[in-house]
Amino acid sequence: MGNMIIDGKQIAQHLKEEIREQVQQLATQNGRKPRLDVIIVGENPASKTYVRSKINATEFCGMDGELIALPKTTSQEELLRIIRDLNENEAVDGILVQLPLPKHIDEQEVIHAIAPEKDVDGFHPENVARLWLNQPAIVPCTPMGIMELLKQTHTPLAGRHAVVVGRSNIVGKPIAKLLLDENCTVTIAHSRTSDLAQICREADILVVAVGRSHLITGEMIKPGATVIDVGINRTEDGKLVGDVDFESASKVAGAITPVPGGVGPMTIAMLMRNTYQCYVSRISNE
Ligand code: NAD
Numbered sequence: 107m108g109n110m111i112i113d114g115k116q117i118a119q120h121l122k123e124e125i126r127e128q129v130q131q132l133a134t135q136n137g138r139k140p141r142l143d144v145i146i147v148g149e150n151p152a153s154k155t156y157v158r159s160k161i162n163a164t165e166f167c168g169m170d171g172e173l174i175a176l177p178k179t180t181s182q183e184e185l186l187r188i189i190r191d192l193n194e195n196e197a198v199d200g201i202l203v204q205l206p207l208p209k210h211i212d213e214q215e216v217i218h219a220i221a222p223e224k225d226v227d228g229f230h231p232e233n234v235a236r237l238w239l240n241q242p243a244i245v246p247c248t249p250m251g252i253m254e255l256l257k258q259t260h261t262p263l264a265g266r267h268a269v270v271v272g273r274s275n276i277v278g279k280p281i282a283k284l285l286l287d288e289n290c291t292v293t294i295a296h297s298r299t300s301d302l303a304q305i306c307r308e309a310d311i312l313v314v315a316v317g318r319s320h321l322i323t324g325e326m327i328k329p330g331a332t333v334i335d336v337g338i339n340r341t342e343d344g345k346l347v348g349d350v351d352f353e354s355a356s357k358v359a360g361a362i363t364p365v366p367g368g369v370g371p372m373t374i375a376m377l378m379r380n381t382y383q384c385y386v387s388r389i390s391n392e
Pocket of ligand 1: 248271272273274275276277278295296297298299302315316317318321336337338339369370371373
């Protein structure tokens with residue numbers, strides 16, 4: 107049995123190169139580049155790293171990336187005012203507010219304030235509803251990145267059993283919907299699922315988005331299954347690991363994503379794609 111390690115880093119790199127070429131063409135035609143504004147509130151170290159790689163990716167793709175770093179004492183009113191200004195700013199194509207936000211700020215209110223057509227994370231209720239109603243939507247980056255990995259590795263989906271572990275709004279729920287759209291039979295498992303191991307063993311495609319290292323081990327995987335590990339956990343010695351015990355799982359799986367270098371880079375590539383697509387729809391309306 108072939109144990110393929112899915113090289114998300116390389117696939118993401120190719121996608122970003124494609125986007126860069128498309129950006130180059132349209133930017134000269136239209137006299138302006140796509141622009142993404144990323145807002146970060148406070149000093150969460152993981153968030154700062156994510157935000158930095160998002161800005162770096164815009165530069166790689168030939169887009170403008172603006173980092174708006176606000177102190178953790180920023181009031182909700184002030185943040186909402188900044189978002190409204192960006193909504194109205196004709197030069198801005200995409201707006202991303204890095205989560206989590208400090209406790210005194212209501213995340214839902216903030217997401218709701220972003221203009222749906224600039225909501226490159228796809229978290230606005232209008233985009234969520236559109237996704238579930240099969241209408242044109244901006245789709246969240248991580249689930250879209252997972253679908254792109256499955257597509258590029260030619261993983262058969264129709265009629266196969268997909269098990270998604272985790273039911274968050276950011277990953278679990280939207281990836282379940284996208285797999286359903288590809289005619290998978292989808293099971294969503296979560297913290298209250300009884301006999302997680304048995305359910306995982308039935309999966310042809312296993313997507314794990316929990317945030318607990320070593321949650322999934324080799325004996326929970328059907329031989330030959332495709333395993334997508336979304337988790338990002340930091341070990342005591344500072345190493346990044348996923349939710350899947352790579353050592354045991356990679357011996358059983360037919361294909362598996364590593365952490366780092368699997369889903370993470372794809373999330374960023376899909377953010378570039380969403381920003382580019384927001385730009386394209388805005389210039390065609392100008
Ligand atoms: P979340 O914390 O919002 O949700 C976790 C989910 O896991 C919950 O739905 C819960 O029901 C489920 N869960 C908790 N304990 C469980 C258990 N013992 N068994 C089964 N299910 C259990 O998580 P999230 O925002 O979806 O993120 C999940 C992980 O993915 C985190 O490690 C996060 O850092 C990572 N993540 C990575 C990317 C990326 O680009 N690679 C993007 C988003 C999130």
